[in-house]
Each structure stands twice: as C-alpha cells, then as structure tokens.
Amino acid sequence: MDAYFGRFQELLDQLYDGVYFVDNQRRITYWNHAAEAITGFSVADVLGRSCADNILTHIDSDGHSLCRGSCPLAQTLVDGQSREAEVYLHHRRGHRVPVAIRVSAIRDAAGQIVGAAELFNDVSSSIAIRERFRELEKLAYVDALTELANRRYVAKEIQQRIEELKRYDWKSGLIFADIDHFKRINDDHGHNVGDQVLKAVARTLAINVRSFDLFGRWGGEEFLGIIRNIDESALLFLADRLRMLVANTQVAAASSLLSVTVSVGVTIMTLDDDLEKAVQRADRLMYRSKCEGRNRTTLG
Numbered sequence: 001m002d003a004y005f006g007r008f009q010e011l012l013d014q015l016y017d018g019v020y021f022v023d024n025q026r027r028i029t030y031w032n033h034a035a036e037a038i039t040g041f042s043v044a045d046v047l048g049r050s051c052a053d054n055i056l057t058h059i060d061s062d063g064h065s066l067c068r069g070s071c072p073l074a075q076t077l078v079d080g081q082s083r084e085a086e087v088y089l090h091h092r093r094g095h096r097v098p099v100a101i102r103v104s105a106i107r108d109a110a111g112q113i114v115g116a117a118e119l120f121n122d123v124s125s126s127i128a129i130r131e132r133f134r135e136l137e138k139l140a141y142v143d144a145l146t147e148l149a150n151r152r153y154v155a156k157e158i159q160q161r162i163e164e165l166k167r168y169d170w171k172s173g174l175i176f177a178d179i180d181h182f183k184r185i186n187d188d189h190g191h192n193v194g195d196q197v198l199k200a201v202a203r204t205l206a207i208n209v210r211s212f213d214l215f216g217r218w219g220g221e222e223f224l225g226i227i228r229n230i231d232e233s234a235l236l237f238l239a240d241r242l243r244m245l246v247a248n249t250q251v252a253a254a255s256s257l258l259s260v261t262v263s264v265g266v267t268i269m270t271l272d273d274d275l276e277k278a279v280q281r282a283d284r285l286m287y288r289s290k291c292e293g294r295n296r297t298t299l300g
Contacts, residue, residue: 009030009032012030012032013032013033013034015032015034016034016121017034017119017120017121018032018034018035018037018038018039018099018119018120018121018122019031019032019034019035019117019118019119019120020032020035020046020051020117020118021106021115021116021117022051022073022077022115022116022118023114023115024077024113024114024115025050026050026051026052026073026074026077027048027049027050027051028046028047028048028049028050028051028055029047029048029115031043031046031047035120038089038097038099038120038121038122039055039056039089039090039091039092039097040091040092040093041055041092045092051067051073051118052067052071055090056089056090057089057090058071058087058088058089058090058101059087059088059096060085060087060088061086061088066087072084072085072101072103073103073116073118076103076104076105076116077105077113077115077116080105080107080113081105082102082103082104082105083101083102083103084100084101084102084103085100085101086098086099086100086101086123087099087101089120097122097124098122098123098124099120099121099122099123100120100121100123101118101119101120102118102119102120103116103117103118103119104116104117140152140153141153143216143217145195145198145199145217146198146199146202146203146217147202148202148206148215148216148217148223149214149215149216149217150216150217151216151217151218151219153216154214154216154218154224154226155275157214157216157226158174158226158269158275158278158279159275161226161228161269162269162273162274162275162278165269165270165271165273166271170228170229171229171230171231171268171269172226172227172228172229172230172268172269173226173227173230173232173235173266173267173268173269174224174225174226174227174266174267174269174278174279174281174282175215175224175225175227175235175238175239175242175264175265175266175282176218176222176223176224176225176264176265176266176279176282176283176285176286177201177205177222177223177224177225177239177242177243177246177262177263177264177286178221178222178223178262178263178264178286178290179197179198179201179221179260179261179262180260180261180262180263180290180294180295181294182194182197182220182221185197185258185260189253189254189258193251193253193258196251196252197251197258197260198217198221200249200251200260201223201246201249201260201262202215202217202223204242204245204246204249205223205225205242205246208241208242208245209225209227209238209242210227210228212228213225213226213227213228214226218279223262224279224282225239225242230268231268232268232299235266235268235299236266236297236299239264239266239297239299240264240297242262242264243261243262243264243295243296243297246260246261246262247259247260247261247262247295261294261295262295263286263287263289263290263294263295263296264286264289264296264297264298265281265282265283265284265285265286265287265288265289265297265298265299265300266282266285266297266298266299266300267281267282267285267299267300281300284300285298285299285300286298288300
C-alpha cells in the first residue's frame with residue numbers, strides 16, 4: 001500500500017487541502033504538507049499512530065467526541081460509504097479549528113476495504129469572510145430602523161432597471177410614498193411612536209408587492225418602490241391599493257390607536273430617464289398629491 005500511495009505523494013503534497021490515509025486499525029500511513037499546515041502536527045508526530053490518539057480528536061458542533069463515538073472515518077472503514085461533515089479538529093497548539101471533511105474508503109484489487117482517506121480543509125477563514133460580508137452588506141444596503149433597502153441600494157436598483165429598459169425594453173415603474181403629517185406625529189407622540197409608524201408603513205409596503213419588486217427607505221419618512229414589468233394602469237392600481245392599505249394601518253400611541261396615511265406619486269421610467277430624472281419626477285407627483293389634499297395617488 002505504501003508503494004501505491006507513493007506514486008501520488010508529489011501530487012497530494014501540492015494540494016491546499018489536508019489529506020491523510022489510515023489502515024484498517026486507523027493507523028496513519030500518509031500525511032501531506034497541507035495536513036501539517038492546518039493541524040500543526042508534522043509527519044513525524046503522526047505517522048504510525050492512531051488518528052484518535054490525542055491527535056485530531058474531532059468533535060462536532062455540540063462538543064461530542066467523534067473519535068470515541070460516531071467517527072465518520074471509522075464508519076467508512078466498516079461500510080465503505082463516503083461521508084462528509086463539518087467538525088472541529090484539535091490543533092497542536094491546543095485550539096480548535098473548524099474543518100470540512102470528506103472520507104472515502106480505500107479498497108484493494110479484490111474490492112476489500114484496506115483503509116480510508118480523509119481530505120479536510122480549514123473553513124475558519126471562509127466562515128469569517130462570509131459572516132463579515134453579510135454584516136458589511138447589511139450595513140451598506142439595509143436601513144437599520146425599517147430593515148428595508150436603504151437609499152444607496154434603491155439607487156443602484158433604479159439604475160439597473162433603466163439599463164434593462166434601454167437594452168431589453170423591460171418597463172419598470174416607481175412608487176414614491178411620503179407619510180403625511182409625520183412631523184406632527186413626532187411632535188405630538190414622540191420619536192418612539194414615530195419610529196413605530198415608520199416600521200409599520202415599511203412593512204405594509206414591502207409585504208404587499210411581488211417578490212421581485214423592491215421597496216426601500218429613500219430618506220426620513222419617504223419610501224420608494226421599484227415595480228418591474230408593469231404598465232401605467234397596473235402601476236396606478238397597485239400604488240393606490242398600497243395607499244389604501246397604509247390608511248388602514250394603526251399604530252399604538254399611549255392609550256389610543258394612531259392612523260397614518262401616505263401621499264403617493266407614481267411614474268413609468270422612460271428611455272430619457274436617468275436616476276435623478278426618474279426620482280425627481282416621482283417626487284414631484286407625490287408632492288402634487290400632498291397639495292391636493294394628501295392620502296391620494298398621482299400618476300404622471
């Protein structure tokens with residue numbers, strides 16, 4: 001078996017993944033360079049020893065010792081089935097390293113199991129990177145109060161929809177909604193109630209559009225929706241339904257329930273639009289709704 005492994009040693013030593021082989025007694029017969037780097041154990045430390053002999057001592061996410069129980073490698077030696085798992089190995093310096101492992105049986109020419117191979121890679125950096133990316137993405141694109149897309153993300157999406165219009169003639173519309181008398185709500189009931197109003201309006205707008213449409217907080221008490229693949233009549237109908245739903249939303253304020261309304265402007269984006277033109281037009285139409293009595297929708 002050593003001769004068989006030797007032919008692949010040069011190739012295996014070039015891998016970034018740790019690789020080791022064991023015989024039927026789980027004694028380590030091969031240990032590549034990446035295994036040394038990931039675990040801190042050298043070939044001299046491990047060769048000929050059992051993998052359970054205070055070397056890797058894998059544990060699962062609940063802290064259970066796999067070497068003393070349901071070790072994937074030991075199970076594969078019994079039934080020959082390949083296995084994958086995410087576990088924590090013991091580094092020579094004492095700390096635990098999260099690794100993704102893949103175990104396969106090694107068979108002789110007659111098909112008998114004569115050992116097993118385990119390939120493992122350190123996922124600590126990838127876990128940290130994924131978590132960091134999600135956090136940065138959230139900070140960059142999500143409004144902290146309402147948990148809607150923020151202005152930066154909405155602007156990015158509008159630009160993409162304009163590009164789609166120019167390239168594929170896919171029409172999209174904007175719905176610009178502004179909470180009526182929001183300053184009075186803050187002055188009369190306090191900023192905590194004002195925050196609850198913002199959250200309630202945000203949820204009402206966001207959950208009553210299609211999954212591929214988007215509502216975001218444009219700023220203050222302003223919300224901007226991007227509605228894809230729609231014509232003017234359907235856009236007006238949707239926007240007015242959202243206005244009605246908000247008007248039937250109530251927020252607890254002291255011992256009473258506070259009703260809120262929004263004034264809405266809606267427009268279909270055109271080939272002449274850029275981000276600024278499209279948003280300004282929707283904003284002007286919203287302002288016209290304000291001037292004409294609030295709690296209404298204006299299309300233009």
